[in-house]
Amino acid sequence: MHQDTVVGIIGGQGWMGRSLGLSWLEQGLLPPERLVSSSRSGGDAYRDWPDVRCVEDNRELAERADVIVLSVRPQDLAGVELDAGGKLVISLLAMASCQAVASRVGSHRVVRAMPNAAAEIRRGYFPWYASPQVSDGDRRLVQALLESCGTARALPSERDLDYLTALSGAGPAYPALLAQSLLEHARQAGIADEIAREAVLETLVGGSLLLAREGVDPREMVERLIAYDGTTAEGLRAMIDAGLGQAIHRGLEAAHKRARETR
Template sequence: MRADSVGIIGGTGWLGGALAQALLETAFVGAGRLFLSNRSGSHPLADAGAQFMTNNQALVDASDTVILSVRPEQFSALSVDASGKRVISLMAGVTSQAISAATGASVIVRAMPNAAVDIRQSFTPWHCASELSASDVDYVQGLLTCVGTASRVPTQDCIDYLSALSGTGPAFPALLMTALTRQAVAAGIPEEVARDAARGVVLNASQLLSTTEPQALIDSLVAYKGVTAAALQSLMNAGFEGLIGNAVQAGAEVARRGM
């Protein structure tokens, strides 16, 4: 349990709420030292020890670390003075400079979790341009790993790029599963069977990658020159890797120019 108090503006949304729940359940923050803001001043998380406030400035004043978990388009309407506070932003496309100018904070951490916070399996990259002590790095890393794994990255551009890669969470696997299912149905496979087959590929068989190096697996399958090799070679010949690169770059450009 940490001695610092934490305030989450937007702490009852899906992202802020999942983080708040994890901070309490892992005892990263003690009961009574986690502050959440919402209009009503109440929420089921209060039963777990969170303190609720209707005033964002009061939340900031009570907190050592302030987490901004609002939609990027809502940020311009947020008016708080966070001078002297550590601010962690979970917003895509809002730069550290913009956050500092709006809040007066000098230590800004930009972090980009994804929807897997709900099951505490998010990968969360984070960046801070300020010099941080080893204890500050440990604190930020510890807070973010309450909902999965986290890594510090060297630039804000990395955050913008990863907003469109890891920040998309289940989006790419969902697209792949949907495509596999539809193509199987089009080929005459019963829909229920098609769904089960696609789920087996995306959810079940992919777990092998937790212990196998992906490129080594691809190389071995291509070398075998069987059914799987033919399917893989067709995708590679069609420029699959380039299509993925273009997709991530398209998302990253949205983050870079601001949302």
């Protein structure tokens, strides 16, 4: 990042804007005097960084910043008033295409990124797509800014980003649904609530970390466990026969359809 680059976050007090801003500051990626945050509702996310400039006017932010991060709800895009003047704009909005963002903010140097909630603990996944007007230097900057909160991955097409909005953009939603079902069943079996919750969360978190560390294909892991022909195999077979895979596919298809409804 150029030593004089100023980054502005519209929605900098919200959960995603705050996660990114604080990560840049804590990692020394950006000094506080080169961060500008705007928020209509105010907030004290940067109370420990008094040199961060907090404003209420997005137009003031656009004048001060070299790079503008849009971290607002998709339905709020129509109410965003600013002229980016050809500056690099990083949009974190679902259901808002590069063209829609460009038309609204006055710049075709637009990057779309889809974060998820794990960014708050620096384990987020940020797939992103850059419009053709985004330079190689811009791309390097975007990668550095986004991977400060986890893993960032440049995508070859905007269509890919629409799909990953439905998949990785869900954050903890799908694991939470699985955890809910496991927890309900454990409670019905008479397991004390504290123990049931601990068992479910440790199983899901530990299993996910093991999958990531082993680097094996999930299908291979499932087949390996079924081949053991023990209690886990019985559970897996019953879930597969009940249509768990098809239910997940239907859910992703529904989410993907909604993500394609770009404005």
